Amino acid sequence: MDIAMAEARAAAGRGEVPVGAALSGPGGVLLARAGNRVEEWRDPSAHAEMQVMRAAVHQLGGERLGGCVLYVTLEPCPMCAAAATHFRLGRIVFGAYDPKGGGVEHGPRVFSHPRCLHRPEVVGGVREREAGALLRDFFRHLRA
Amino acid sequence: MDIAMAEARAAAGRGEVPVGAALSGPGGVLLARAGNRVEEWRDPSAHAEMQVMRAAVHQLGGERLGGCVLYVTLEPCPMCAAAATHFRLGRIVFGAYDPKGGGVEHGPRVFSHPRCLHRPEVVGGVREREAGALLRDFFRHLRA
Numbered sequence: 001m002d003i004a005m006a007e008a009r010a011a012a013g014r015g016e017v018p019v020g021a022a023l024s025g026p027g028g029v030l031l032a033r034a035g036n037r038v039e040e041w042r043d044p045s046a047h048a049e050m051q052v053m054r055a056a057v058h059q060l061g062g063e064r065l066g067g068c069v070l071y072v073t074l075e076p077c078p079m080c081a082a083a084a085t086h087f088r089l090g091r092i093v094f095g096a097y098d099p100k101g102g103g104v105e106h107g108p109r110v111f112s113h114p115r116c117l118h119r120p121e122v123v124g125g126v127r128e129r130e131a132g133a134l135l136r137d138f139f140r141h142l143r144a
Numbered sequence: 145m146d147i148a149m150a151e152a153r154a155a156a157g158r159g160e161v162p163v164g165a166a167l168s169g170p171g172g173v174l175l176a177r178a179g180n181r182v183e184e185w186r187d188p189s190a191h192a193e194m195q196v197m198r199a200a201v202h203q204l205g206g207e208r209l210g211g212c213v214l215y216v217t218l219e220p221c222p223m224c225a226a227a228a229t230h231f232r233l234g235r236i237v238f239g240a241y242d243p244k245g246g247g248v249e250h251g252p253r254v255f256s257h258p259r260c261l262h263r264p265e266v267v268g269g270v271r272e273r274e275a276g277a278l279l280r281d282f283f284r285h286l287r288a
Contacts, residue, residue, distance in 0.1 A: 042206035043198055044230035054187055062186035078254055079226035082247065086188035086223060100259055103226065107259050108252035110222055115244055115251050 001093065001127055003033050004071040007048060008134050011035030018134045019074045021048035023056045026067040031056040048072060049080035053087045064088035073131040075124060078103030081110040084120050091121040095131025145237065145271055147177050148215040151192060152278050155179030162278045163218045165192035167200045170211035175200040192216060193224035197231045208232035217275040219268060222247030225254040228264050235265040239275025 007020025016036040025031045032055035037046040049072050056065055069091040070084065075098040082103070084092060092104070103110050104122055111119040151164025160180040169175045176199035181190040193216050200209055213235040214228065219242040226247070228236060236248070247254050248266055255263040 042201060044201065044208070044232075045194060045198060045227050050189060054189060057186060057188065064188070077226060077230075078252065079223050079230060082221060082223035082226060082252075083189050086221075088188075101261070103252075107257045108222065108226075108247075108254050110252050113251045117245070 001071045001073075001095070003030065004048075004073050004095070005127070005130065005134070007033055007035035008073040008131070011037075011048070012134065012138050015039055018138050019048050019072065021052045021070060021072040023052040023065070024069045024071070025056065025060065031059045031068065045079065047077065047080050049076050050083055053083060053089065057087060066090050069093060070120075073134065074098050075102035075104050075106070077101050078108045078110050085110070085116060085118045088118050089120040091123070093123045093126050095126055096128050096135060097124060145215045145217075145239070147174065148192075148217050148239070149271070149274065149278070151177055151179035152217045152275070155181075155192070156278065156282050159183055162282045163192050163216065165196045165214060165216040167196040167209070168213045168215070169200065169204065175203045175212065189223065191221065191224050193220050194227055197227060197233065201231060210234050213237060214264075217278065218242050219246035219248050219250070221245050222252045222254050229254070229260060229262045232262050233264040235267070237267045237270050239270055240272050240279060241268060 003022035004020040008018040012018035019036045022033045023031045032052040034048045034051035036048050065087045071093045073095040075094050147166040148164040152162040156162035164179045166177045167175045176196040178192045178195035209231045215237045217239040219238050
């Protein structure tokens with residue numbers, strides 16, 4: 001989660017909404033790390049989570065992410081949560097809850113549907129205060 | 145939809161699940177076309193819809209897809225539906241309904257939640273029989 005936090009801070013420094021992610025493989029080895037690049041890449045799907053899941057599958061030569069853990073500073077949105085199903089991700093550990101844009105514990109609750117083909121384990125609220133403060137500081141600066 | 149169907153058939157020829165998409169911009173001009181590339185790219189997120197939305201934003205120099213129409217042969221999954229929200233897509237026209245993996249009219253019904261920030265217009269079941277036959281033929285051959 002330290003790496004995800006560092007990626008979130010780096011994203012803020014680039015003028016991006018500060019969300020960061022890290023993905024660890026079997027044995028805890030770091031496979032990928034990324035921050036939000038929506039503005040820089042002009043790609044509304046360039047969320048940190050999408051980037052690390054894609055990079056990790058590439059690292060693993062096409063293998064799915066069953067033994068892997070995604071660490072991310074914010075509750076994943078419905079797009080990233082549903083992608084985690086396609087990537088067969090083992091576990092998600094996220095920081096702040098996102099009542100507005102989240103898709104795991106809020107909104108469409110992507111993993112809660114009976115037809116959902118694969119559900120990662122989910123642990124939410126890890127270092128929640130710190131992760132939330134990053135976002136609040138960013139939006140406070142934008143408005144100032 | 146003709147182009148989406150052609151892309152779906154081409155995907156089947158590459159051994160991919162046959163789903164194809166096309167994206168038209170204001171005035172009906174074709175901005176992007178793609179078929180599923182999950183196997184070829186070893187990227188579980190390389191759905192036809194994700195590819196054409198990304199390519200179209202690129203074509204438009206970073207502009208979102210408000211005046212655009214996504215044609216796709218199958219009901220989008222929750223990942224692609226939620227991505228359409230991020231891309232601010234104007235309209236989705238899809239072929240076959242997907243009770244197992246769909247995320248628009250089935251499962252998490254991504255656009256039906258009050259917190260959903262942007263809802264494209266949706267027209268489903270267009271040339272449904274033809275689009276469904278493509279998928280059925282593909283899976284029949286796989287099992288044969």
